[in-house]
Amino acid sequence: MQRTTGQLRIIAQDPGLRDSTGNILTTIVDLPAEQLRPGPTGYRVKIIDYDVSTDTLYKEADIGSGVNQSYPDLYKGASNDTLLGDPRFHAQNVYAIIMRTLARFEQALGRRVKWGCDGHQLHVAPHAFAQANAFYSRQDRGLFFGYFTSPTGKTIFTCLSHDVVAHETTHAILDGLRGRFMEPSSPDQAAFHEGFADVVAMLSIFSLRDVVEGLLDIATAGEDLVDPSLLTTEALKESTLLGLAEEMGGALEGVRGQALRRSIKLDPKWENADAPEFEEEHRRGELIVAAMLNAFLDIWVKRIDKIGTIEIKTIGPDGVEHVERKKDRDLVAEAGAKVAAHLLTMAIRAIDYCPPVDLSFSDFLSALLTVDREVTPDDDRYGYRDVLLYWFRKFRIPKAHGSGRDGTWKRCEAELTYARTHFESLLRDEGEVFRFLWENREKLSIDERGYMEVQSVQPCTRIGPDGFALRETVGEYIQILTLTAEEFAKIGIGMPSDIEPDKVIRIYGGGALIFDEYGQLKYQIARHLARSPHDLERQSRRIQYLWDNGRLDDIEDGTSRLAALHLARAGVQGALS
């Protein structure tokens, strides 16, 4: 029988996370099975182990086929020296984490997803250069992982850090889902790529049971039964989140400075999340990471509360009976991995429910809440929506403009004309969706001015917690209007006081369209060009922000900006200006 799923061994987090005997903690992950060429090169990833700093090409990893039999577990029981010193294992590690991350996106979205760059196979260089950086480059169609020397003289490979690989992979996927998110817009949009990539990376790691168990064991000395006092929100924050932060030593510090660690540490100062530093794009992403991780902890604790306790009776030397109530470690870890996996699915699906331009963190929150309501209309036992609302609000992220009282997007209630569009075409043909939009432009508040294009239409099948499939079609359109500053001022968009009147400026609008299984428009999540006072205000704010930062004329290819953003997060002064 042909297999669809394979398993490969990876380093669970990074070489710093060890088991009780001092061995690097590895784990086996599921990923799509395929017949690999040496490299490995598969249908989505092409690993080429070239190091530009030493001008050296390393030998390919030959994993073989996972289709007719399972992939060989070549590194089972391998020593730490082998894991660190064999570049072919590094190639396997990177390949497996990228494919696992991609599979998580495809599974959550219920459809195939593209990379943000051209081509089906993403190029990956696991040891690209001797530099403390790793990044996705759209124009170079690939992911590049650097290596560097730590203060203790050890070589740190960024390709061996699960979170770094998952983070960079997420950039490539998010860029494919929402190519305009790299455009200059607002601090929120600029920060979203980083924040979201960190959220996906962290939740991916916590959805690995081995990691959760490994972290719990450090706090509980590996006991099978855990005292409930170690399972409170505070205690778990200490043992697992901070535990992970401590383990994330070298690679992170070099690549992104303290950013992720700070997100996890949830500095009490964060209560003051409207401090000016969080207006800066390289710090702002930390807010969504903090909100999501706090929500994760809260829901995990709610699940733990529902795990039964085991009573252990002992007779003390004084003859008095002592009763201890404990919880099963495996169940606790499993609950944590489940919550992480569920939140990860929600976070990924939320992208479909985000406007394709001028994104704000509030939009992401409302998208998350809507996703959850769609698959679990009666808020489930663990109250995901309430918890998310609470934590996002705590970090000064309110529900989005245009959302309902519960923070979810309002359903489209306009009486739309479907008479001249065909159901089947509407599910896959951009031209057909454009016609539908054009014919309903008045009811959908779509500006007639400027350029409009439907960028994608994709049917998807999402599986709810009850196992039933939710069929939706997701479309995306964008609008562009190019005028002079003076002309924009005339239509009511406030302009910076010192801008030249004849300066040519481009503004964006656009929306996500969600059609239900009968081809009826369920949601239009839009940021219109310049219809309402709110639109005018948004456009004005965007122009002012870009003008102040000297980026109004930037034509973004996305590449240099991400690399620069990484430098800024690592602490380099002025890397973004």
Place this chain on the structure above:
Amino acid sequence: MKPTSLTIRSYQVGFGDAFLLSFAYPDVPRHVLVDFGSTALPPDAPANRMVEVANDVVKVCNGERLTAVVATHRHKDHISGFATNKDQNASGNIIAGLKPRLVLQPWTEDPNLDPKATGPGAIPVDDSKRALRVASLKGMHEVAGAMLREVENSKFLSDSVKAQLNFLGDDNISNRPAVENLMAMGPNNYLNFGEKSGLEDLLPGVETIVLGPPNVDQSETVLKQRSKDENEFWHLRALTAQAAVERGSDPASSLFDQSYVESSGGGYPEDARWLIYRARKMQESQMLGIVRALDKSMNNTSLILLFRIGDKSLLFPGDAQIENWAYALSRPDVRDMLAKVDVYKVGHHGSLNATPKSLWNLFEKRATEKGAPKLLASLMSTMMGKHGSVESKTEVPRATLTEALREETDLLSTHDVPASTLYVEKVIQF
């Protein structure tokens, strides 16, 4: 007592800064040398141009001591002239011979903050924010040095990238003889925003206001930069660059065992070539990105001085860019002072970033209307074709800024001065 006039000599040092401010007083004149360095002399200038300049300063001082030396920051194009030699006849020896009564430098040059341990891997003993900042500057020197060695060994960097990397790398490597000479030639004041310059008694009637650089606490109030992160970043870069250089010279320290190497230095399979080509291009832009970041960081240590004499004010900002300026510009009292500037030494040889829009727009004496009198004078010391590129709109001096300077100010640029001319003068009467 007040000065009666000021003569500013802008020396023709190509890509560099050297200004001599001579204040005339009823008794004896007083002279302040602001910066003295060059990374590239004009092609037709004599090779001993820096000695010529130093001798000219001696002539102007006419047997008197120099009142003060200002070294705005430690870039070669601002301090190379201060370097000494064994024979004691270098331009730096000549200036030291004038026994300046005071040497002004930014706080980042304070030797007490210098990490004593040297070499990559050294952790500064003092981990105060100030010391960390100084340590990160040291890391930058190391990165620049390692980068130069990498450029030398590289087989695939394009000539234009090599030229840019060499130029920036060279400007950013440490300049020990000049730094030590500055330390020793007279009493030093290491300054940050708002501190007394120490020139009060030496230059009667002249108010010297320090507008930059901000110290770490001041800087953090406007920029929210984390000195710890930045220090660690440059520290790791330096270690990594060092290890890469060692790897290049010693196969034993290679990244992986030789048995894992498919090929090295060429003969790559066709499948790998596309990525190899892209990776090399990317390496070029990464190296440029890093060297530019450290160049900028170094520029931002610049001492910014505002001299006020009666109702005239003169602004000497070194090469400060927006990150340095931000603190001063955040203060309304400073903005009021800047509005009144009469003479502006153009920052960073006319690069766009060193004259932030928010500063430029403050200058009230610009001739913003056609035909209006140009009440603001500007001094620019620069040379074309050395820094940045026209395609990326980063050329120095930047064409759009030069145009604005010509249109709205009375511009005196060394670019317009033949290489054979040693200096041009600007006289201001009080």
